[in-house]
Amino acid sequence: MPGPETPLIADLSAPGPDAALAGARIGVVTFPGTLDDRDAARAVALAGGTAVPLWYADEDLQDVDAVILPGGFSYGDYLRAGAIARFAPIMDQVIEGATAAGTSGSSPLPVLGICNGFQVLTESHLLPGSMVKNDHLKFLCRDQRLRVENNGTVWTGEYGQGEEIVVPLKNQDGQYVADEKTLDMLEAEGRVVFRYVGFNPNGSRRDIAGICNAGGNVVGLMPHPEHAVEPGFGADSSAAGEVGMRDGTDGLGLFVSVLKALVK
Amino acid sequence: MARIVVDVMPKPEILDPQGKAIANELPRIGLDGFAGVRQGKRFELTVEGEPTEDVLAQAREAAEKLLSNPVIEDVVRVAVLEETETQGEEN
Numbered sequence: 178m179p180g181p182e183t184p185l186i187a188d189l190s191a192p193g194p195d196a197a198l199a200g201a202r203i204g205v206v207t208f209p210g211t212l213d214d215r216d217a218a219r220a221v222a223l224a225g226g227t228a229v230p231l232w233y234a235d236e237d238l239q240d241v242d243a244v245i246l247p248g249g250f251s252y253g254d255y256l257r258a259g260a261i262a263r264f265a266p267i268m269d270q271v272i273e274g275a276t277a278a279g280t281s282g283s284s285p286l287p288v289l290g291i292c293n294g295f296q297v298l299t300e301s302h303l304l305p306g307s308m309v310k311n312d313h314l315k316f317l318c319r320d321q322r323l324r325v326e327n328n329g330t331v332w333t334g335e336y337g338q339g340e341e342i343v344v345p346l347k348n349q350d351g352q353y354v355a356d357e358k359t360l361d362m363l364e365a366e367g368r369v370v371f372r373y374v375g376f377n378p379n380g381s382r383r384d385i386a387g388i389c390n391a392g393g394n395v396v397g398l399m400p401h402p403e404h405a406v407e408p409g410f411g412a413d414s415s416a417a418g419e420v421g422m423r424d425g426t427d428g429l430g431l432f433v434s435v436l437k438a439l440v441k
Numbered sequence: 442m443a444r445i446v447v448d449v450m451p452k453p454e455i456l457d458p459q460g461k462a463i464a465n466e467l468p469r470i471g472l473d474g475f476a477g478v479r480q481g482k483r484f485e486l487t488v489e490g491e492p493t494e495d496v497l498a499q500a501r502e503a504a505e506k507l508l509s510n511p512v513i514e515d516v517v518r519v520a521v522l523e524e525t526e527t528q529g530e531e532n
Contacts (some may be wrong), residue, residue, distance in 0.1 A: 259512055264507070302508065307512040309451075310458045354455060354513060378458070 187407055194224030197440040201229075204231040204241035206271070206294075208262045212249030213291065214404060220403040221360045224432035232265075233265040243287035243437045244271050246294030248401055258308060258350045259296030259407075262319040268301060275395050276302055285394045287331045287435050292348055295387070297399030303395050304388055305363070306355030308422070311348070312380025320425070321346035321400050322374040323386050327367050330393040335430040341416035342427035346400040347380055353381035353388075353399070361387055371398050402428025443492040445500045448486065450481035455483045484508050492521045502524035 193199040203221045205228055207214045218228035229241050233251075240245070251262035262268070274286030290298035300302045311317060321342050325336040338340065355363070358383055363369050371387035379399070387398025405412040405428035412425030451457045457479050461524050464478040486503070497519070504516040 256508070260507065260510065263480075299512070305512075307510055308454065309513055312456065313460055314458050314462055356454070356512075381459075 182353070184286070186274070186409070187223055188220045189213060189219070192227070193222070194307075194419040195225050198225035198436045199227055199434045201226045201243075201434065201439040202229050202239075202241045203227070204229045204244045206231045206233060206244060206246050206267055208249070208251035208265060208297075209231040210250045210253055211247055211293070213247040213382065213401065214249075216401075217245045217247040217274065217291065217403045219430065220406040220432045221436075223406050224367060224429055224436055226436045231267055233262065233267050236266045236270060238267070238270045238274065238286075238362040243435050246271070246288065246290040246297050247403070248281060248292030248294060251293055254293075257296075257300070259293060259298075262293075263300035268297070272301055275390070285392055288395045289332050289431065289435070290395075290397035291401055291403060292351075292399055295399055296350065298395060304397050305359045306353055306388070308350050308383075308399070309352045309354055310350050311352050313379070314349075316347070317348040317351070318345065318415050319346040319378065319380055320344070321378060321386075322376075322416060323371045323398075323400060324374050325370070326372050327370045327389065327393075329367070330370055330389050330396050330408040330434075332396040332431050332434050333370060334388075334438055335434040341374055342405075342430070343405045343412050343414045343416050343425055344400045344402045344405040344428040345412055348379070348399055351381070351399045353379075353385045355382060360385075366391065370396055371400070402431045404428065406432065418434070443488045443490070444522040445486040445488060445492055445497065446484065446520055446522045447484040447504045447508055447516065448481060449484070449514050450517050451479060451502070452515055455513050457495060466529055481514075481517070482508075488512065497521070 205218045221228040275288045278286045299307045325340045327337045328338045368391050373386050374382040377384050389396045405425050408424045415425040460479040501519050509516050
């Protein structure tokens with residue numbers, strides 16, 4: 178349980194206590210049908226950074242230092258999940274920034290895609306493979322245990338290699354698929370970032386929950402770390418041990434990771 | 442007005458959970474003659490006037506770029522809809 182000194186709902190009216198982290202600006206994109214943009218922005222603030230709302234129809238990334246594509250049902254999942262959002266005006270800038278190295282010489286933009294955001298990243302060809310309907314066809318919502326398989330990305334540096342975390346999972350099109358050659362390549366290059374532990378909730382190939390691009394700046398995962406960041410409003414469990422109801426905050430590490438990587 | 446039809450199917454090696462669910466349901470309504478079902482998508486692109494070679498090329502590009510995801514799906518048909526196929530349909 179949060180102690181009496183911890184407000185039940187964190188007061189985020191003031192900038193984060195660490196000025197360097199607070200100076201890092203993380204853009205959170207809202208598409209038509211996005212659900213979890215406010216949660217992702219709140220996660221950034223709780224981690225000590227500054228969240229910047231980005232609108233899908235804009236072409237300006239507002240000089241943000243990183244971008245989060247949050248979960249939801251962009252364009253109602255019409256056609257395929259993420260397929261239409263991938264062509265939204267803001268995505269041209271996101272794709273250009275994410276692949277900047279080699280073209281402009283600047284360091285590539287860190288991008289995190291969560292759930293529907295992960296689907297947008299595969300549709301954008303920033304990440305290989307794709308998501309299809311869960312093998313059991315049902316929408317599934319549960320606290321899900323994951324193993325951090327690669328803590329070398331800008332989004333996972335706060336975790337230990339092989340560390341386990343528990344964050345909520347909630348989706349219907351969560352089955353990660355790719356051909357065997359691509360899967361072997363991802364494994365060989367250490368690009369499987371998160372793997373389901375104990376239970377594969379959707380039939381994903383090789384229990385893959387999240388992957389990254391070759392540079393490690395683009396990470397996508399199906400479960401929702403932004404829903405496990407604040408005591409009282411998080412997951413019902415934690416890989417670190419028993420916690421009170423809604424007190425699991427194992428997801429916060431992703432957001433702290435990118436802030437620390439940015440100010441390093 | 443002409444219509445171009447684009448058919449998209451899940452790749453053979455991709456498990457099609459929706460097709461499987463339909464296959465499981467068929468015997469329950471007394472239709473047991475089928476060994477399997479795969480579910481795809483059909484798009485109809487309407488063209489003002491004649492479907493030129495240029496507009497057909499655009500349809501093929503649309504099929505590859507937006508209407509299908511080459512990781513999980515194949516475009517199995519891009520063709521001008523024959524009159525006989527449109528007969529009886531409201532326009």
